[in-house]
Amino acid sequence: MENNRRNFLKKSALLGLAGLAANLVSEEKLNTLTGIVRESNDGGKFSLPALPYAHDALEPFIDAQTMQIHHGKHHQAYVDKLNAALVNYKGDQTFEGLFSKASKIDVALRNNGGGHYNHSLFWQFMKANPKGEANLPVGKLADTIIADFNTFEIFKKEFSEKSLKIFGSGWCWLIEQKGKLKIITTPNQDNPLMDCATEKGKPLLCLDVWEHAYYLKYQNKRADYISAWWNVINWQQCENQFISE
Numbered sequence: 001m002e003n004n005r006r007n008f009l010k011k012s013a014l015l016g017l018a019g020l021a022a023n024l025v026s027e028e029k030l031n032t033l034t035g036i037v038r039e040s041n042d043g044g045k046f047s048l049p050a051l052p053y054a055h056d057a058l059e060p061f062i063d064a065q066t067m068q069i070h071h072g073k074h075h076q077a078y079v080d081k082l083n084a085a086l087v088n089y090k091g092d093q094t095f096e097g098l099f100s101k102a103s104k105i106d107v108a109l110r111n112n113g114g115g116h117y118n119h120s121l122f123w124q125f126m127k128a129n130p131k132g133e134a135n136l137p138v139g140k141l142a143d144t145i146i147a148d149f150n151t152f153e154i155f156k157k158e159f160s161e162k163s164l165k166i167f168g169s170g171w172c173w174l175i176e177q178k179g180k181l182k183i184i185t186t187p188n189q190d191n192p193l194m195d196c197a198t199e200k201g202k203p204l205l206c207l208d209v210w211e212h213a214y215y216l217k218y219q220n221k222r223a224d225y226i227s228a229w230w231n232v233i234n235w236q237q238c239e240n241q242f243i244s245e
C-alpha cells in the first residue's frame with residue numbers, strides 16, 4: 001500500500017501542469033521556484049522549505065520575530081496539516097490535482113495546500129534591502145507593467161489599495177492572465193491556480209495580508225506593512241517567474 005502511494009506520488013511529481021491552464025508553469029517548475037521539496041522516500045510528505053535568507057534579513061521592514069513565527073510556526077502548521085489531510089486522500093495529490101479540484105476537496109486540503117504553496121512563493125518573492133534602496137521591477141516584467149498599467153506608481157497604488165481593502169485574511173496577487181497583467185485578491189489561503197478563484201492566472205508576485213504577517217510590528221496598521229513591503233520585493237525572482245515557460 002505504502003509503496004503504491006510512493007510510486008503514485010513519484011509519478012505525479014513528474015507530470016506537468018498542462019491540464020490546469022494554458023499559461024501556468026509546470027508542477028516541477030512550481031516546486032523549483034517555491035523551494036518546495038517532496039521526497040518520495042519519506043512517503044511523499046511535504047516539508048517546510050528553508051527561507052532563502054536569514055530571519056532578520058528583511059529588517060527593518062519585516063522584523064525577525066515575525067519571520068520566525070510566520071515561517072517556523074504558521075507555515076510549518078500548514079505543511080503538517082496538509083500532510084495529515086493527504087493521508088486518506090485518494091485523488092491526485094500534486095498541487096495541480098489539488099488546486100484544480102479546490103472547490104470540491106476537503107476544506108483542510110484546500111486551506112493547507114494553498115497555505116503551503118502561497119507561503120513558499122511569498123518567501124521567494126522577497127529579499128534583503130536593509131538600507132531601503134530604490135527597488136523597482138526589472139526586465140520584461142518591468143516593461144509589461146508599464147505597458148499594462150502606464151506607470152509603476154499607478155501599478156503600486158492599485159496593488160496597495162487592493163491589499164488594504166481585503167476584508168479579513170487573504171492575499172493580493174499580480175498574475176499573468178492570457179498575456180495581460182492583472183492585480184487580484186483571494187480570501188483565506190486560496191490562490192489564482194484554484195478552480196474556485198474568480199480570476200485565474202500565473203502568480204508573479206503575492207502579498208500575505210493575514211494579521212499574522214504583520215501584527216507584531218505594525219499592529220492594526222496594515223497600510224504601513226504594505227508600504228514597507230515594497231522595499232523587500234525580489235523583482236528578479238518575479239521576472240524569473242514571468243519569463244519561465
Ligand code: MN
Nearest residue numbers: 074208210213
Ligand atoms: Mn501567512
